[in-house]
Amino acid sequence: MSQIYPVIIEILQIAILLIAAPVFIGWIRMLKCWSQGRTSAGILQPYRDIAKLFTKDVVLAENASWIFRFTPYLVFGVTVLVGAIVPILSVDLPLSATADVIVLIGLFAIARFFTALAGMDIGTAFGGMGSSREMMIASLAEPAMLMAIFTVSLVSRSTSLSQIVHVITSKGFILRPSIAFAVLAFIFIAIAETGRIPVDNPATHLELTMIHEAMILEYSGRHLALMEWAGMMKVFLFASIGIAVFFPWGIAPKDNLIYLPAAILFLAIKLCLAGTGLVLIETGLAKMRIFRIPEFLGSAFLFATLGMLSYFILE
Amino acid sequence: MGLGTNKKTSPQPQVPRHNIFMNFAAQINSILAALILLTAFGLLVQRRIYGLLHLFAWQGLFLSISTGIVGYVSNVNHLYISSVLTLVLKVIVLPYILHVLIIRMQIHKEVETVVNIPTTMLIGIALVIFSYHLTAPIIEISTLVTKSTLAVALATVMLGLLMMITRRNAVTQIIGFLSMENGLFLAATSATYGMPLVVELGVALDILIAAFIFGIFFFQIRTAFDSLDVNSMAKLKEED
Numbered sequence: 001m002s003q004i005y006p007v008i009i010e011i012l013q014i015a016i017l018l019i020a021a022p023v024f025i026g027w028i029r030m031l032k033c034w035s036q037g038r039t040s041a042g043i044l045q046p047y048r049d050i051a052k053l054f055t056k057d058v059v060l061a062e063n064a065s066w067i068f069r070f071t072p073y074l075v076f077g078v079t080v081l082v083g084a085i086v087p088i089l090s091v092d093l094p095l096s097a098t099a100d101v102i103v104l105i106g107l108f109a110i111a112r113f114f115t116a117l118a119g120m121d122i123g124t125a126f127g128g129m130g131s132s133r134e135m136m137i138a139s140l141a142e143p144a145m146l147m148a149i150f151t152v153s154l155v156s157r158s159t160s161l162s163q164i165v166h167v168i169t170s171k172g173f174i175l176r177p178s179i180a181f182a183v184l185a186f187i188f189i190a191i192a193e194t195g196r197i198p199v200d201n202p203a204t205h206l207e208l209t210m211i212h213e214a215m216i217l218e219y220s221g222r223h224l225a226l227m228e229w230a231g232m233m234k235v236f237l238f239a240s241i242g243i244a245v246f247f248p249w250g251i252a253p254k255d256n257l258i259y260l261p262a263a264i265l266f267l268a269i270k271l272c273l274a275g276t277g278l279v280l281i282e283t284g285l286a287k288m289r290i291f292r293i294p295e296f297l298g299s300a301f302l303f304a305t306l307g308m309l310s311y312f313i314l315e
Numbered sequence: 316m317g318l319g320t321n322k323k324t325s326p327q328p329q330v331p332r333h334n335i336f337m338n339f340a341a342q343i344n345s346i347l348a349a350l351i352l353l354t355a356f357g358l359l360v361q362r363r364i365y366g367l368l369h370l371f372a373w374q375g376l377f378l379s380i381s382t383g384i385v386g387y388v389s390n391v392n393h394l395y396i397s398s399v400l401t402l403v404l405k406v407i408v409l410p411y412i413l414h415v416l417i418i419r420m421q422i423h424k425e426v427e428t429v430v431n432i433p434t435t436m437l438i439g440i441a442l443v444i445f446s447y448h449l450t451a452p453i454i455e456i457s458t459l460v461t462k463s464t465l466a467v468a469l470a471t472v473m474l475g476l477l478m479m480i481t482r483r484n485a486v487t488q489i490i491g492f493l494s495m496e497n498g499l500f501l502a503a504t505s506a507t508y509g510m511p512l513v514v515e516l517g518v519a520l521d522i523l524i525a526a527f528i529f530g531i532f533f534f535q536i537r538t539a540f541d542s543l544d545v546n547s548m549a550k551l552k553e554e555d
Contacts, residue, residue: 175342177349295360298433302356305440310352313447313466314345 017083021236022046053225071118072226090252119215130214140297147304181307188300348464375405464505471498
């Protein structure tokens with residue numbers, strides 16, 4: 001019987017990922033509307049968007065190759081797989097042994113690689129521009145992301161997310177400058193990777209400023225629905241990775257189904273706070289020029305490196 | 316190190332604080348050291364002059380709190396005095412003087428061109444590693460709670476020096492100099508629980524006087540060269 005529990009938790013977690021990601025985005029959009037004095041479309045609007053897109057026909061360009069048709073399914077699948085590995089609710093995940101956090105970053109990189117290929121596949125100018133910009137950001141964000149993760153791994157002596165959560169929750173709270181730096185770096189990188197303001201604006205279709213939107217501009221119908229849904233899950237997952245690595249208190253430990261309701265409650269509270277923080281950042285800052293992004297990500301790399309150094313120097 | 320061992324065996328009775336408190340204070344202290352390092356890097360990459368002033372004031376504030384905490388941990392009472400002195404001088408008076416200078420000379424809108432920020436950052440990281448290596452033997456034999464912040468202090472000094480080298484504007488060079496002084500002060504508190512009070516008072520007075528002299532210099536440079544860019548001082552004679 002105890003061998004079935006992890007599988008139940010795994011399925012529950014994927015279900016929560018699929019269901020809660022649009023709500024999370026809806027929450028962010030709603031808060032943003034309120035903070036800017038607009039009337040919001042409601043917290044469930046992302047569901048309605050996705051549902052509408054699924055009923056629409058797919059319009060394909062004549063010269064679209066298999067990459068263009070295959071990419072939405074791959075991106076969606078990879079994102080769900082990442083969701084099965086990150087300890088969102090509980091550390092007791094059967095799939096968590098298959099991949100550590102470095103592989104997670106690699107999985108996101110696969111999704112991004114195919115999205116960039118799909119952007120160039122049709123041959124429109126916007127797709128290629130979006131792909132080149134996205135790859136520029138990725139090449140700067142990934143080393144910084146790895147540095148931030150390595151800092152945490154140094155503290156917890158493991159690169160497996162479940163193990164990190166387990167070590168940090170069992171040790172109790174210690175003020176560590178290295179972790180503080182890593183949190184700062186992670187926030188910067190998460191903003192860049194999920195394409196939020198000040199790096200990219202998810203709501204714009206203005207040709208000169210869009211990055212992620214430019215790549216998926218040619219998608220329609222169920223393809224676009226899958227891409228949008230995967231994008232929402234990516235924001236949700238980055239928030240969950242941040243929670244798991246830096247604020248893991250409340251994630252259910254092994255062999256304990258009783259903690260699950262509490263874990264769901266804690267997750268909801270933390271995600272509400274994360275969404276509020278994101279809205280504060282997005283409302284307070286303007287989108288920066290694309291040539292300033294290397295500096296932005298350079299400082300993220302600096303924070304991550306300082307975090308790693310201060311682990312050796314100060315602890 | 317000689318001074319440090321002196322301090323330990325000094326006749327002043329060292330009342331041991333509660334252990335958990337000590338631990339917590341040491342954690343807070345290392346967080347503050349990290350913040351000081353962060354502001355030093357911020358000074359290195361900041362382009363706007365007002366931003367530099369604010370960062371410098373923040374650095375002074377962190378330094379002052381850190382000194383106060385070290386004073387509490389080590390039970391060395393004169394550190395409280397130097398903490399308050401740092402607060403008044405480096406958080407309020409010096410930024411105010413520089414602020415007035417900036418307004419008087421109308422350079423407040425100036426955005427300085429800095430030599431390639433990412434490269435400067437990388438050099439800065441290398442300097443941090445270098446100073447960690449340099450202080451590692453001292454840290455090994457030191458027995459103080461604050462020993463780990465010594466590397467940060469040396470790094471702050473080096474970053475201030477780097478800032479003085481890479482910047483061209485006279486005001487930013489002065490801020491680099493003052494941030495170097497912050498680093499020295501942190502080194503004194505972390506290596507030996509602070510210099511004797513007389514020395515600290517003397518240094519504080521020196522800094523204050525220096526700020527006034529800098530002000531006079533700024534005006535002189537400006538009247539002679541029409542700008543505060545020190546590059547124009549490299550030319551010795553007027554060209555046609």
